[in-house]
Structures are given as C-alpha cells and as structure tokens.
Amino acid sequence: MDSRKHGHFSLNELITTDLNSAKKFYGELLGWTFIETENIYGNPYLLIHKEGTMLGGMMLKDGNVSDDVIPCWDPYITVDDVEASAKRVENLGGEVILPPTDIPKVGRFCVIKDPQGISLNLITYE
Structure with a gap:
C-alpha cells in the first residue's frame, strides 16, 4: 500500500500528557526508535521509526493543541x-x-x- 496516495492513511501522531512515558512504553512494547526534533510550534517532537521506516510522531498536548483535545492517536490522511x-x-x-x-x-x-x-x-x- 502506498500511504502517500490520495485517501490513504499515511501517519499517526500521539498527543500525550507525558512524552517520556509514552516513548518508554511504545519503544519497549513495539520496538520503536525515536528521533528527537521540534514541531511547527518549536516544541519537542519525537519521530517514530521501525526498521528504518518512519511511522508517525509523538508530542505533548500542552502547547500544541487546544484544551478541548484529549490525549489520543491522531491520524493523517494523504x-x-x-x-x-x-x-x-x-x-x-x-x-x-x-x-x-x-x-x-x-x-x-x-x-x-x-x-x-x-x-x-x-x-x-x-
């Protein structure tokens, strides 16, 4: 499946209240590795990788999304x-x-x- 085609899910992003705990949990559970970077707001952002493929990202809720957004996995569709x-x-x-x-x-x-x-x-x- 080509996730960069119109209408395909291409990325998932975790919005969390505890970035370090999420990194530890998913890293150990799924064998994910992470590259630390910044998002468009200049806040910490973790790129999720598995076997050389980027799968998604993780960011803190605070400072990145509105207060009414609850922690969740947030999909991207191409x-x-x-x-x-x-x-x-x-x-x-x-x-x-x-x-x-x-x-x-x-x-x-x-x-x-x-x-x-x-x-x-x-x-x-x-």
Whole structure:
C-alpha cells in the first residue's frame, strides 16, 4: 500500500500528557526508535521509526493543541491538494479547525472535523 496516495492513511501522531512515558512504553512494547526534533510550534517532537521506516510522531498536548483535545492517536490522511480538500470539507458539512499550514521539509496539512465532530488531519507531502 502506498500511504502517500490520495485517501490513504499515511501517519499517526500521539498527543500525550507525558512524552517520556509514552516513548518508554511504545519503544519497549513495539520496538520503536525515536528521533528527537521540534514541531511547527518549536516544541519537542519525537519521530517514530521501525526498521528504518518512519511511522508517525509523538508530542505533548500542552502547547500544541487546544484544551478541548484529549490525549489520543491522531491520524493523517494523504490528499492530492490540501487547499482544495479543506474547501471541500466545508462544502460537505465539516469544519476546518486549523487551516492549511506548512510543515517545513514535509508538506502542508490542515486539521478538520467531519459532520459528526470527529477530527483528523489532511496532508499533502512535498
């Protein structure tokens, strides 16, 4: 499966209240390794790797998402054009929570809610 194709899940991101505990738990449970970096807000971010493949990321809830977001796994779905997809979300009865935003050296993403209020991320990779 090519996760960089339109409509495919491509990445999962953990929003947590304890980054070190999450790193220890998932690292030991699943054999994941991590590369420490920063997210678009300049806060600590862990890139998740397994056998040389990047699987996702982990970040702290505080300073990165709104207070109403509970700790969770947060999926990214690839789209061909994040700008056009964000416009379609509203036309289809959803809501754009964070408008299309650049992730340096990765691509452009937005956060949406579907008509039932479930949030997820849409991303177009560079």
